[in-house]
Amino acid sequence: MSWILFGLLAGITLGFYDYWTKKAMTGNGVFPVVFWSSMFGAFAWLPFFTPFTSSSSFHVDIGITSWHSQALILVKGLMMTASWLFAYFSVRELPLSFSGAVRASGPIWTFIGGAIVFGDYLTPIQLTAVLASVFAYYLLSQIGKSEGISALKSLPMAMMLVATVLSAMTTVYDKYIVQTVGLASAEIQAWSAIHRFLIAGLLLALFCFKTRTYQRLVWSIWIPLTGLSWVVAEWIYFLAIADPAANVTYLSIFRRTSLVVGFLLSVTLIGERNVMRKSIVIALIVASTATLVLQG
Structure with a gap:
């Protein structure tokens, strides 16, 4: 049951990450925020490459990681960076409740991947809980119509859907490289953070070179908090x-x-509309999650 507790705690941490991302993206371009937040995430792992952490279970020995392992971890970094680019744009343009609603399809994509790769099939009760959660997110997205947001015509909604699919693919891939390939989790996280920083830097440089402009960046504490909170959640x-x-x-x-x-x-801090209607739908999400915990 410990993995369930860790999963819920990761979700709570990601809630702060989502909020801080929203604050970091206010008035800013996507590429600079992805780059700078990735940089702080990479810096958080740098001490664990040094001899001072050799006695720690999170220490990463630079000489041990093979080129094959680096290639496997790079795939994760590419998928995550792409997911961030799409998600950050969506979070900047949409209220958090709506960008979160699009993530309703995440469990479905993960379920498909988990069923194909690992045989993680669900019982009827468990499947009902998953579908109830998905349906709750769908209802939440429908509330958006009263706020002038059309799910079928909104580019930010479509971009969040792409980000969600990429995130689901990363979830399945993470389990594969940990449990099937046997890579150490600290090795994966540390090198992936470095990879994401380098990828984000390359993309920012290419964007600036192609457009001959530099996207605006208004510095705030939310940018490092975004990068660091992701490291903690991961x-x-x-x-x-x-x-x-x-x-x-x-x-x-x-x-x-x-x-x-x-x-x-x-x-509390930004001012969502239709709070009562959204609260009822979110209560359904909490209930479906509790059902999964009890069934676990």
């Missing part, structure tokens, strides 16, 4: 998937609790 998440009993479909649902945290922060 670290907790890897504690969950390191457990052979971990079910990636459950973890995808648990990570959706980030919407609850992000929504509460948005209501």
